[in-house]
Amino acid sequence: MFNSYIKRSYSLLVSFFLIFVISTSSYAGVAVPDVDPADAAAVAKAKTGMDLFKANCTACHAIDRKVIGPALADVWDKWDTEENLIAWVKNSQAVIKSGHAHANKIYEEYNKMPMPAFPTLSDEQVKDVFLYMKAAEKGFDPSNPGGKKETADAAGGATTEGADSGKSNTTLILVGLFAVLAILGAVLFNITSKLSKIAKVAQGESLDAIEAVEAASKKALVKKLGVVAVIIAAVLLLFNIGNGAINLGRSQGYKPEQPIRFSHALHVGQNKIECQYCHTGVEKSRHASIPGTQICMNCHKYVQEGPKYGKDEIKKIYDYSGWDPDKGAFVKAPKNIEWVQIHNLPDHVYFNHSQHVKVGKIECQTCHGKIEEMETVEQFAPLSMGWCINCHRETKVQFADNNYYSVFEKYHDEIKKGKRAGVTVEDIGGTECQKCHY
Amino acid sequence: MKQLSYITILSFIILTSACIRNSKNPGREYMPDMVHSTAYEAGSVNPIFKDGKTNQLPPKGSVAQGKYIYPYDNTIEGYEASVANKNPFTFTKDEVDNQGQHLYKINCAICHGDKGDGQGHLVEIGKFPPPPTYLSGVLLTLPEGKRYHTVMYGKGLMGSYASQLDHRERWLVLEYVKTLQGDAGASAPATDSTSTAAK
Known part of the structure; x- marks a missing residue:
């Protein structure tokens, strides 16, 4: 006990001495001590730093690579003193105005994009962040000092693949x-x-x-x-x-290769991104709409590597959108991605996505199948007239709390009086020819 | 022997007729001129326009009726000036709680989390770095004009949501975010008290 106390005060003394030396020398770099996993106090400080880092920094910075702002791993050698670096974190514009050489160099390098000021952080908090950054560089996670790595994702992927190969084996x-x-x-x-x-x-x-x-x-x-x-x-x-x-003219099971091997199983199944995040038109228009590359780039400016195809497929998005991941900017004119159309209703049939999704509150999967499990999308439904009509006969319209159907007063009355259990699409004209063919 | 030759011919026909379809092939069509539109369909390739697309932006300078034009530029000055921007809509509580929440869950919650704490699903599974929380710190008291500016142009790692959400929907989402923030968010100051970045 006493021994460790001496040790700690000794290391404190050394670090004070180091800081003294650094602040007096002109360009020695910033020294941040490593976190000893056994030192509970240091781990706690690093944990505070991690929380602050995640709350304030990760929107623009990563430790090991350039994101919006520079990578933070090599910041220690580039700055002269810890004080200047703290000042820079708290208010970068002030440091730039003071004429600091490295501050101005960075500012120019990043097209004069200022880092937001963090006046609410104390010096001690910024130091905690530094402590965390240094620890994270070495792969140390303060919220998990034991260092056990979770591999749930990898295991999950393996089991699904195993099930697939098992099937073909039998x-x-x-x-x-x-x-x-x-x-x-x-x-x-x-x-x-x-x-x-x-x-x-x-x-x-x-x-x-x-x-x-x-x-x-x-x-x-x-x-x-x-x-x-x-x-x-x-x-x-x-x-x-x-x-x-x-089956003439029906393409059930059609599963063409697409220009980018975009996996719905990954994006919808594992990442749980809502369908409407990308297919923005589905609630507003006849078309569900295929997203443009700017929606891909919402995430893929940061996510440069996928779990299955590595960098190959994501690089295709960069080529199509004209993005240069090294420069972090759009450098070329975007090109069109020629996706292969899978679902094709004949021209003499009118279909409206918003009518079914927004008004009818039909799940996407009702017609498109288990999209969240499809590695490559295939046509699930036959899209035949019999299939449409069957659904119109069987599906109950959501009459309750739906202003869209308020004009059907007779039906509302009958439901109120208990004469009618529900209204199918057929009851409101869903099987009339001219509803879809006109 | 005669029968054998019949059998071979017939089995050949059967085999070929069974091979019409495979998953890489959409199959045959009956009267293709009634299936495919003569006019160019939305999203289709179009040889008439220079960029080869049927979906075209309106000509430069033209404004669709009722379309909102955002007056602030995507610059640091524009961001600071956007403080003056106010919500022109009055939404009912029902609209905010239903439509606002719906839009928030689709577009924002995947990173910002259902509660706005910056712990969305992508953050939890470690695929995307956490965004700042709405519930404390700078974003809690960020003026609503600056929030709108961020939705419009993006900020940091966040991309622009101008194409996904229209004018009304952007304000609807922002109103919903205020309900997540509770009392502090509902009184998000119109004047700027937090930013000293560009001064």
């Missing part, structure tokens, strides 16, 4: 088993026929006579089999033709 095993059984059956049949032949010869019949009978019965069997096969083939053919005719 089909393979089944097919293999079936093949083995078929071969076994054929061999057994062969053996029994040969054995019966031997038995007959043993009973004194002539081999030629047996073979002649066998040949005749074989011929008859082939003829019979041929007739059966022709009938089966004809039925199958008719079935195929009929099915093909029904």
